[in-house]
Amino acid sequence: MDNAQLLKGVLEGCVLAIIAQGETYGYEIIGALEQAGFEDIGEGTLYPVLTRLDKNKLIQCRKAKSPLGPVRKYYTVTSEGAECLADFKFRYRQIAASAATILFADEKEDYHES
Amino acid sequence: MDNAQLLKGVLEGCVLAIIAQGETYGYEIIGALEQAGFEDIGEGTLYPVLTRLDKNKLIQCRKAKSPLGPVRKYYTVTSEGAECLADFKFRYRQIAASAATILFADEKEDYHES
DNA sequence: ATTACTACTTTGCATTGCTTAGTAGCTTGA
C-alpha cells in the first residue's frame, strides 16, 4: 500500500489546476503543491508532469529570465487544457465520491441511526 | 490524462474496506464496487488486488463451496489488514483534502465573497 | 574560487490497473 500510488493521476490534474490559476513555473508549482498539503513533491516528480502536459498541448511554455538564477519556463493552460481540466474535475469527483461511500460509510450514520 | 490512473491505490484500499465490512469473495466485491459507483471493474483488475493483499498478509482466505458454480474463496481482513486500512484512510483523507483545496478552491467562495 | 541557491533535465525502476485469454465447476435444455 504505497503512498505514491494514491497520487497517480491526481497530481497531473492538480498541476493543471494550479497553472490555470495563473501563469507560473516549476519551482513555484512545487511550492503551491506543498502549501496545499502535498508532501515531498520533488523535482523529479513534477518536471516530467510538465513535460507531459506540454507534449499533450494542455499547457504552453514561455521562457523568461529570473531575477535570480537560471531562465524560468512559464506555463499557461491552452483552451484544450481548460477543457481537460473541467473533464478531470468531473471524473475526480465521481471517483472520490465512490471511494468515500466505501471508505467512510460508517461515519455518516448520524441521521438514520434508528 | 487516463482515467485508470485515478484508481491507482484507491482501489486497493476500497477492496480492503469492503472485506472489512464482512467476509466476502471476488465476484461479490466487484458487485459492491460497482454499486458504490466504480464503473467497469473487471476480474483481471480485481483478482490481482486480492492476490497482493493476501500475499501481504492483510487479508486471509478460506475456500468454501458455492451454491452455484465452482469453489469460492472467502476473504477476511487480518489484524494487520485492519491497521493498514486505518492508516490508508488517514492518508487518503490527507491527499483528498489537498486535492480539493487546489481543484475546488473557486467553489468555496460563499462566505468571503465581495 | 568556492559555496550555495535557484531552476530545469535525464535515466531507470517499481507499482498497478487493464486487456485478453484461459481453466474449471455447475445447471439447464435439446
Added chain:
DNA sequence: TCAAGCTACTAAGCAATGCAAAGTAGTAAT
C-alpha cells in the same frame, strides 16, 4: 449426452506514472 451459459478464479503481458538519483547551469555572496 453434450453444448450453452453462468459463476468463479488464474495468468501473461502492456502502459502509465510517481520517484529516487544524478547531472547541468546560471547567479550571487563569502
